[in-house]
Amino acid sequence: MSANIYIVEDEEPIITLIKYNLEKEGYKVFFSENGNDGIKGIKNSLPDLVLLDWMLPDFSGVEICKNLKKDIKFKNIPIIMLTAKGEEEDKIKGLNSGADDYITKPFSFPELLARVKALLRRSKPSVVADIVEFEDLKIDRMTRRVYRKKKEIHLGPKEYDLLNFFIKNPKRVYSREQILENVWSENINVENRTIDVHIRRLRQNINIIGVKELIRTVRSAGYSLS
Missing domain, CATH: 1.10.10.10 (Winged helix-like DNA-binding domain superfamily/Winged helix DNA-binding domain)
Incomplete structure (x- = not known):
């Protein structure tokens, strides 16, 4: 894989786990631990896919998702929302904000990897x-x-x-x-x-x-x- 993936997540152990495993699969990984740095980093690096935590110390993942999707330069970057919220209403809220997929914590890495690969194949076939x-x-x-x-x-x-x-x-x-x-x-x-x-x-x-x-x-x- 040659895709670039950006993680916005405030829990360091989760960042470490995802980054390590994605890099083993051949992805290049960037990350930020808060929403403000995440928005700047995503807009600067133009990743092929974003893994976005719902609950961040400054902005919510929903706010960040809406911010990116309303800008024509970034609206086509696929986003997978990572969240501890498992209710159907929360899932619908996340998807309505522009997220392309949704995975509930705790999750297994094989499941996350399968979601990443499926979304990249669908949204950016030239990347994979x-x-x-x-x-x-x-x-x-x-x-x-x-x-x-x-x-x-x-x-x-x-x-x-x-x-x-x-x-x-x-x-x-x-x-x-x-x-x-x-x-x-x-x-x-x-x-x-x-x-x-x-x-x-x-x-x-x-x-x-x-x-x-x-x-x-x-x-x-x-x-x-x-």
Whole structure:
């Protein structure tokens, strides 16, 4: 799996358990322990799925869910609500706030993982598919091989990670900060010019003479695959 998952949860043991097990499955995991940081983190990192606790020290999960779903930039990020509330009325309230699924504490990790996989397959198939194509470009995630017009292209590890990130949401523009957050993760020493260097290398590798470029620079905004 190459999906990025964001956890908003105030109980450290639950964060530790979910993070450890998701990372074992190949997911990249980010987290916050309160709603305010969670909203900022989600909007900055643009995860592929959010695990959102209902009861947080500042905002409720319902408030956060409504906040995200009313913004066109974030409304399509799938959300699974985590809660100790098991009544049908609470479940309906959570789903009506925009949550895509609902799981009651305590839960087993296999159940949570099954919900995560099912939701990603339904909402973001390009994130979990072994082979992803965009126009004449193809990525085989099982072998980490890239092809353009059926010809194999050899990329460095970081250029592959960049392309794999872009192809999850073709045509979406990502800022350098969002690219740094998702591709370099916790390495805070990476500068913007380092990102630009790797983008340039990626362009040089996937461009074909006489065929349109696939990596677009959007002035004052960032980059996209389009």
